[in-house]
Amino acid sequence: MSDENIDLKLLDPILEEYKTQKGAVIPILQRAQDIYGYLPKEVLTSIAKKTGIPISQLYGVVTFYAQFNLERRGRHLVRICDGTACHVRGAPRIVEVVKVRPNEITLQREYIDRHINATRAAYSLDRQNA
Numbered sequence: 001m002s003d004e005n006i007d008l009k010l011l012d013p014i015l016e017e018y019k020t021q022k023g024a025v026i027p028i029l030q031r032a033q034d035i036y037g038y039l040p041k042e043v044l045t046s047i048a049k050k051t052g053i054p055i056s057q058l059y060g061v062v063t064f065y066a067q068f069n070l071e072r073r074g075r076h077l078v079r080i081c082d083g084t085a086c087h088v089r090g091a092p093r094i095v096e097v098v099k100v101r102p103n104e105i106t107l108q109r110e111y112i113d114r115h116i117n118a119t120r121a122a123y124s125l126d127r128q129n130a
Helices: 008-018 025-036 041-051 055-064 084-088 091-098
Strands: 076-081 111-116 123-127
Touching: 008 025, 008 041, 025 041, 025 055, 041 055, 076 084, 076 091, 084 091
Parallel strands: 076 111
Antiparallel strands: 076 123
16 A cells, blocks of 8 residues: 555546547556556556456556656656766766665655666656656
């Protein structure tokens, strides 16, 4: 169970909108995540019950696509490259400045730090709506 009260009634308009559309799993999940900021177990269970979509299918979609989050996130997502080239260019300094350990959310839910493998962009800061 989550440590917060989740108003599942907020899902009703979304599920009503998509009730006649087959294959609307991704838009339903996107809209649900827009409301709650992430997809807690209670939300996925409610979607499964009300749509008849197996919970295993919902979890399969949520865990396959990086856009979905099963855990609450901070307002800002800091992605820090762990690759050698990024390390040499100063990636560890970002960790020092932000003062957040990997996958930790600050108490104010301002930042969450996610370490990633080397990418085209060594550092990126994505604003998240909290």
